[in-house]
Amino acid sequence: MRIALSSALLLAGLAGAQADTGKDPSGTWLTEDGRAKIRLDRCGPGQAHVCGKVVWLKVPNTDAGAPRTDLKNPDPKKRSRPIIGLQLIDGLKPDDGKFSGDIYNADEGKTYQVSLERESGNELSVTGCLLKVLCGSQTWTKVPDVNQQAAVVSPEPAAKPAPKPAQPKPAAPAKAEKPAAE
Numbered sequence: 590m591r592i593a594l595s596s597a598l599l600l601a602g603l604a605g606a607q608a609d610t611g612k613d614p615s616g617t618w619l620t621e622d623g624r625a626k627i628r629l630d631r632c633g634p635g636q637a638h639v640c641g642k643v644v645w646l647k648v649p650n651t652d653a654g655a656p657r658t659d660l661k662n663p664d665p666k667k668r669s670r671p672i673i674g675l676q677l678i679d680g681l682k683p684d685d686g687k688f689s690g691d692i693y694n695a696d697e698g699k700t701y702q703v704s705l706e707r708e709s710g711n712e713l714s715v716t717g718c719l720l721k722v723l724c725g726s727q728t729w730t731k732v733p734d735v736n737q738q739a740a741v742v743s744p745e746p747a748a749k750p751a752p753k754p755a756q757p758k759p760a761a762p763a764k765a766e767k768p769a770a771e
Contacts, residue, residue: 612707614639614688617734621727623647626735633680639688639705641678643695644735649673661698681705692717 614629626645632638649672650656659670672695681690681703689704702721706714711731718724 612686614705614707614713617644617732618713618729619732620729626732627677627729628734629678637683639678639681640676641692642674642676643672644674646673659695659698661695663698678703 613631615631617626617628619626624647625643627641628644629639629641632640646657648657657672658668659672659675660668662668662670675693675695677693677695678690681688684704687704687706689702691700692703693700702718704716704718706716708714708728713729713731714726715729716724716726
């Protein structure tokens with residue numbers, strides 16, 4: 590059960606917050622085990638809800654080199670959806686200083702109840718439950734948005750131009766042949 594909950598929280602990677610601006614969960618969050626980054630944004634009527642999607646995976650590809658997909662989705666038509674970009678949270682609602690609703694766990698193809706509460710500027714408490722009885726919590730860490738990380742990374746040094754191809758050596762002057770003796 591704990592593994593199932595951890596998996597649900599891993600791919601859900603959600604952030605909790607109160608409705609005020611200081612507790613806004615919007616941003617990118619690294620899951621506790623460091624395997625995924627989830628981007629949370631306000632959505633819905635009046636931007637009062639929270640939606641979230643996977644924006645980064647530590648291991649984005651399968652052993653065969655293909656992007657990871659939603660293989661365990663109960664709907665066969667959705668099993669080819671890439672995990673990166675997959676919306677796991679759609680419309681969590683404000684609930685007594687938290688955001689509550691359901692999250693999708695692509696590791697299992699199941700949906701769980703979740704509540705999110707912002708603990709500090711850089712920490713988020715994510716509590717997932719099965720049947721409102723079996724619950725587990727994790728703390729997520731706020732990280733720079735994936736697009737911001739690309740801007741911060743120092744560029745690679747410019748590549749040196751390829752060396753010029755070797756020029757063929759000039760042919761030696763042809764020797765005059767001696768006339769054959771008759």
